[in-house]
Amino acid sequence: MDHVHADDRLAVIDVGSNSMRCVVYERLTRSPVALFNEKVLPGLGRTVEKTGRLNPDGVRLALDNLTRFRRLLEAMQVRRVDVLATAAVRDAADGPAFVAEITRRTGFTVDVLSGEEEARLAALGVLSGAPDADGLAGDLGGGSLELVLLEKGQIGSQVTTPLGPLRLLEATEGKAGSAAKLIDQHLGKLDWLAKGKGRSFYPVGGAWRALAKMHLEQINHPLHIIHQYSVDGSVMAEFAGQVARASRGALEKMQGVSKRRLDTLPLAALVMERVLKAVQPSRVTFSAYGLREGHLYDLLPAEEQQMDPLLTGCGDVAARIGRFGHAEILSAWTAPLFAGEDPAARRLRQAACLLSDLGWIEHPDYRAEHAFLRILRMPFAGVDHGERAFLAACVYVRYAGTLEGAVLAPARGLLKENVLARATMLGLALRLAHTLTGGAATLLQRTSLHLGESILTLALPDDAAMLTGEAVQRRLDALAKALNRVGDIRIQPGA
Structure with a gap:
């Protein structure tokens, strides 16, 4: 399944700490077109902070769905499948056993990304969708937050931090005050974040896309497309703070809220608020392009990467x-x-x-x-x-x-x-x-x-x-x- 020609279909499966998504693309190109896109929420990382191991229920759900994906991809005649695993699998003691079981059941080879590689691919995803991006990219997954400085289309300083909402939920029992202190401690160690002041912040990841969707609904924005949705930095910081401190009942009444994210949404919003307070960007410009698109972009020849x-x-x-x-x-x-x-x-x-x-x-x-x-x-x-x-x-x-x-x-x-x-x-x-x-x-x-x-x-x-x-x-x-x-x-x- 790994040999692929220019016009062959290929798939990327992203095994994250909270979600797992399988996307099939028409072919490898500068502007990839998704033919199939399905997400499940196993929550693999829900127990990693306290037990050091993957969530057992999530492991079962992930393996069942990966087996299903294998069958679907065969029927779709997909020639190449790249499986990328991130923070939860990387950090859990039983991560290697989980990876071995994936391969045994499906035949997939799993690439467990380092924090640095995860950050690099997320930044490449932002650049693939906005080639002249300049400022700071932030990719929030369930288990980690990657921050990468972007210098007019070039990747600069980067870091991975254990600030995903699932990690924070376990580490602080969902207490906003404790979570805010922990977030600020990690951000305070990064003196290069000051380089993002007055520039743009590019959020990546499902939880932050959910936040963008909520804001779109709140202001009745005329176009409900998250990619390149741009908001004043101080306005988004205030909105993220409101979501972070809202009660569950209040969140349920808000337009555009995904019920499957109600547990982690306040902490995702809190991370957004604290990052924006620390960085003080002029604009927040959401990117629908992240790890998967960055991986595809990374596969392209250099001359194709330069295409508009x-x-x-x-x-x-x-x-x-x-x-x-x-x-x-x-x-x-x-x-x-x-x-x-x-x-x-x-x-x-x-x-x-x-x-x-x-x-x-x-x-x-x-x-x-x-x-x-x-x-x-x-x-x-x-x-x-x-x-x-x-x-x-x-x-x-x-x-x-x-x-x-x-x-x-x-x-x-x-x-x-x-x-x-x-x-x-x-x-x-x-x-x-x-x-x-x-x-x-x-x-x-x-x-x-x-x-x-x-x-x-x-x-x-x-x-x-x-x-x-x-x-x-x-x-x-x-x-x-x-x-x-x-x-x-x-x-x-x-x-």
């Missing part, structure tokens, strides 16, 4: 769904309308070109709506919530010709008016391009746009004059109006 995850992901979608594969030509064709754009804006324009044919297979009356919602919610990496909304709005306009419609409310809540105006211009340009040529790249290459002071000119060679018509003129006029210009079609003899 957003453009790679959009390119993969276009290759599967699009019809003509002409995004580079579209990008060059629309460029004259956006002279002086910065690299970030150009990157988003390229992504919009890749996604611009996404809705062709839908019913014409619903193409705009379906494409908008799909892009807004698609599991892209390398993109924040505002950028998601921009891309979705562009493609909505490409199909609808307008930014009117109730479905657009999430985008309007995430974008400023000037950004919405840019989305409209790009969407109208894409709409014109597809109408003019039916999406055929060879035709589009023979036409061009010219932005003058008062006129937007669409230039065509004389042997392509038949491409013009009432629909083309209307869409040129709509684009010109958005640019405060008049549209003009110019036939160039001999061109």
Whole structure:
């Protein structure tokens, strides 16, 4: 099962202190797509602090589910399975016996990660989803907390600490005051944490994702996607403190609370609060990418690691769904309308070109709506919530010709008016391009746009004059109006 080719399916099973998750990926790529994703909560680490051994009930549950996963992966024709075990298995006296039993029952080889390796892979996961991450990454598992300094995309100082909520629950019997002192003692030994002040903190791990989900619900954020959800540091510290000190009854009434995490959620929130108090980051930006994604990223050749995850992901979608594969030509064709754009804006324009044919297979009356919602919610990496909304709005306009419609409310809540105006211009340009040529790249290459002071000119060679018509003129006029210009079609003899 270990030999794998570039297009083979592979799986990563993460055996954590609280949860265990099996994820099957379509193939090893810069923007991996999950085909199957299942989590169980054995709570292996619930007894490690007091007894030094794994939770016996958790061991049975984990082994049963690993056996099940083996059978499923065989049926899915998964060629490679990587099993990664973390703090509980690493620290428990019976960890080696548990690993041996996994291999006996399933044939899986288990890689028991050191604390340093766990921290490194978690940091790589953050960087795989946000290549320019700068600040401090924190991965909270059931048994440990890994902290890693990120220096503009590079890994710096790192540490693993026994501050997972299961460990804290055993060590302090759930007493918040005692837990806070223990957390502060460990954090106080790390003088390099001060380097995170005024930068970003990137939380990783299921418990902290649950905290993000609660905050999303509380403020009625327009987009319920945790990856790259960003909050002011002091605001998140205050919210985490409220959750840490809330009664069980109060937590049960909160929106977005997972009942399976009620026992450990207050301590997870307390760790978040104490870390934010110690580090004082300007922003907290949650990452849905962690250990598993970091492991996949680590398997990639160096040149693939350097690829843009957003453009790679959009390119993969276009290759599967699009019809003509002409995004580079579209990008060059629309460029004259956006002279002086910065690299970030150009990157988003390229992504919009890749996604611009996404809705062709839908019913014409619903193409705009379906494409908008799909892009807004698609599991892209390398993109924040505002950028998601921009891309979705562009493609909505490409199909609808307008930014009117109730479905657009999430985008309007995430974008400023000037950004919405840019989305409209790009969407109208894409709409014109597809109408003019039916999406055929060879035709589009023979036409061009010219932005003058008062006129937007669409230039065509004389042997392509038949491409013009009432629909083309209307869409040129709509684009010109958005640019405060008049549209003009110019036939160039001999061109």
